[in-house]
Amino acid sequence: MAIMLKRKILDNTDIIAAMGIVGIVVMMVVPLPAGFLDILITLNITASVLTMMLAVFAQDPLEFSALPSLLLTLTLFRLSLNVSATRLILLDGHAGQVIQQFGEFVIRGNPVVGFIIFIILVLVQFIVITKGAERVSEVAARFTLDAMPGKQMSIDADLNAGMITEQQARDRRKAIQQEADFYGAMDGSTKFVKGDAIAAIIILFINIIGGFIAGVVMQGMPLLDALHKYTLLTIGEGLVSQIPALLISTATGLVVTRAASESNLGNDLAKQLFRNPKALFITAGVLTLLAVLGLPPVPMLLVAAALIAAGVMLQRNSKVSVVEETAAARESEIEESKKPENVLNLLHIDHMELELGYALIALVDVQQGGDLLDRIVLIRRQIASELGFIVPVIRVRDNMNLQPNQYIIKIRGSEIATGEILADHYMAMSSGFDDDSIPGTPTKEPAFGLDAKWINAMYREQAELSGWMVVDAPTVLATHITEVIKTQAWEILNRQDVKSLIDHAKEQAPAVVDELIPDLLSLGQVQKVLANLLRERVSIRDMVSILETLADQAQGTKDLDRLTEHVRQALARQILQPLVGKDKTLPVITLDPQVEQQILDSIQPSDYGTFLALDPKMLQVLVQNLTREIEKVTLKGFTPVLVCAPLVRINLKRVTERQLPQLMVLSYNELVQGVQVQAVGMVGMNRAS
Template structure:
């Protein structure tokens, strides 16, 4: 706790001190201390940038660039003041001017120019370009990363707290690379300022030495040139270290460990590369006039390293073999548990041809597993059932580009998704290459076109769909159609327990006092068979409780549940507050009611085939006319007639929804009759 206030004050006080460097003269001794701090701090920043595992671990780095750039400029101003005023700027600058460059003006100038070229031309420009590209790519990738986080959250892979943390990391990463893009400009400007200050020191010192200090031209040039070179080196070396730190941070592309560990691991991964390099070094030693000991030592070291890698690979291979044998030993015994696992039939699975395995990879058109998780959540929200986990595996028995969907081991759907192609849907596709196909869900005409022709297909007015979307749409349609088969007894128990947590009284009264769990399952399956969502289980169970007190007959229970859900059923087919319906002629309706007969599978209509075909034909005509105008339409009839009439409508391959008068009248919507089926001809409304 005592160190925290000190840390909070250190940076503000330091920045104020840096500003004072620009205007307040410093004694030479204090300047030596500050120069030592500058060099040491730059070295610490360089080493820290090597040991961080990811750039965000050093998120303060862009701010440090600004502070230390200002610090070096302040030191340059202070040293320039001492050089031009006293002809002496402390022991550090003097040492760099005499010891480091050997007291030679030419050597000093050459070293200084080399440092400037390395920093300004090579490192600073490269780091700036990498920072600029990194910032641009990071910002472009933000929407995709946010969508991936939302997909993982929706599929239950991560918690809300983890999603919040990952979103914060994405935003922090974008801010960091944006700051690094600007920070690299500070480093570049620092290099330019260092060159200008060095020229000022050299020219101004030469003039002051001759005009104010009474030196000869040679004495003035010698003293002030060495001081200028020493000053330039003592500030350019920390600037070079900071430039290297900038390059290291912005070029980090892995978070597996610090830079030294990752570099050693990756450089030592190829035994052949080290052995060939070692032989090449030894071959260079054999060239005439080439010094032999350096190349022989380096070549021998590389060969020894290659031999050690070979021994390590042999040990790892032996360990892997032993582990495989150990894991294979129990499998060879065919234990009852293993046989039971192999015999188990998965509720829902997708089989992929070998060339479609890439669909489970990473990328916008290779995210099958992520999209499946999203589909499970969507169906849970739409129908109220929890779809069992979807097993995905490859099958060499399938034709090329083919996928198969199975439920309980039985094939229920099959389609194609050729690699490197997109499905173009539309009526005018003659100009596009490819074999005509029919989309498996809606029956739309289409063609599988090469990916590079996406723009051309869109210009032709086609709707372009990627492979994963085709498969997911097909899978969703299959799950919806087979929802009753996917609702197991255990699923009903879990759903019932969920209702009990919020409405315990209705569950305690219904199960098992009035209905068994199996009877409840049959009712829910009956609702799902008509694509009725069972999300509102509390209302469904309340209706079943009232109905079960008088009768437990399945059809009556399903109708009671539908009546309770009447407004929700009607809302699915309402457009702008209007429900468009086709009704039965009263005489026809009365005749059909009289022809109702009970059976084990529910009520049945005993209708002559010719009359039935006439009814279905008229219904299709009325529905087709309404749908051609873009309006959804339903068939409405008496409650007693609805179950049997719906079964006849389904036999006629018509997916028209059949509602009862009680379901429609209680919804509070405007009803518009668009047709009347008379049994003889269709009367237009």
């Protein structure tokens, strides 16, 4: 029965809280009996003490994230109690046993003493605690908001370096947002406590003046009797209200001044105040000196003796703990050496790695101004936006076996690209003519192989004025990483990545995903189609359209090359967009019909799709003629685009991508309406003379 009742209460806490707040507001209007008011005053004291204890035992301010709302609720509750108590005092001449006993016990029935104590409590709360807590809240809120971008970048850098997982990164970002919300709310909540202290002083004088008038005019009491009675009741009511308010103000100050720790306030104070025995001995000496100079010797010497005893105990414990820690460390080393080595971690291979020579480590060191990790975060976002592909975490590590200025980009443990950069120099890329007036070390831009020079910072402005394109070393490395990812995205993409992309698409179009996988195509087959698209730098961001096309076409064929062509046709406008000029004209190179037929006849099926079984000599001539035609088209100012039949397209692209990786090969089916095709060249099989 008790368990069911507890569960019912926990399940309806929102209703209970709403009813409680409504009840607090009703208290201001509805008269309350004195006995019920005693219970509510006791609840107010209980809530204040409980809040104080929670603030003391909290290890982190966010553990008490409900404090801002609680402050508002308790402030409103105290004001309602003030209104109810004032009503009883003025109408009935009493306000229950709690207020009466407070007046008699705390101030012994003396209204003058009570008035002074009340004023002291209000001043302590208003000027000292509340004012300080308000200022700390303002500063904490401002610094927390200012630090948010840096913390976010630090999380992204740790994630990019592989130090934390995606889930840990999300948790940290959520904690940062909660921290900002908390301190922002506390900045406003301290105004409630400040206003409560001001209201208490005003209510005090209203009660005294109103009670005096009610006693003399309405009840015919003598002047001194009325003043004594109503002042005593008012002071008692004020103390009952202000002592809990003081506890709440103190709790607020403790929370906003509390730094995150692994233990509570008591443990932190004990560790830090009694950490150094020398401080205790010096304090004991000061107390002894004060006793000798004439201050009461008994309390001074007692406290001094206690401090000396505590200091001696701390010295002994510290020596013992050092010996124990040393012995424990030795035992741990011995035990660790006896354990069998865990080699499973050595089997892990990162999706992508960036290894740096020791001269390039500064590029990733934030303290030295390195921002490479932040650039890698931006690269991952750029690739996701352009290709619709989530790049895995890029592990960045140093490699002392490399040349000082060398770096290596790896995919699944295999070296894909390498280069050398000078971290303290700028790379100036050639403007098309030699200019020996700019001194520097000749080099090649690593991503695109352009002629360039490494120049000192002092020549940067001169090089820019001479028409050279000048970039810093981190930009050179970031560009190379970006180009490697774009080129090798099809190789990086695995089934797990595809599963994540499909799960994301399922949120928008669950029907097409359920129809396609696994009834029509397996996850691996979809991955192969997406890899085919990425291999030619076709964005897979429009995943829903891709899956829709596969669901339509997979019922008729399971050939992955044909399915890829169907998907390309569905994405034709997206593919053509960067190729078409402002006048909607697309300059293209075509194949001689006889050449196209020869290629078509040479296409052979296999277990892995189709392949081009063309005579090697004919293939060599074809590539040479195609290269020559591309050079002609480029000299005319056009971007080379080859158009051919759908079945020819994918096979021709594969046999030419090694010699002509930048060549865009389209099929006739990808030429959508509204695009004007302009033939600017044709490739035949005529041998070069």
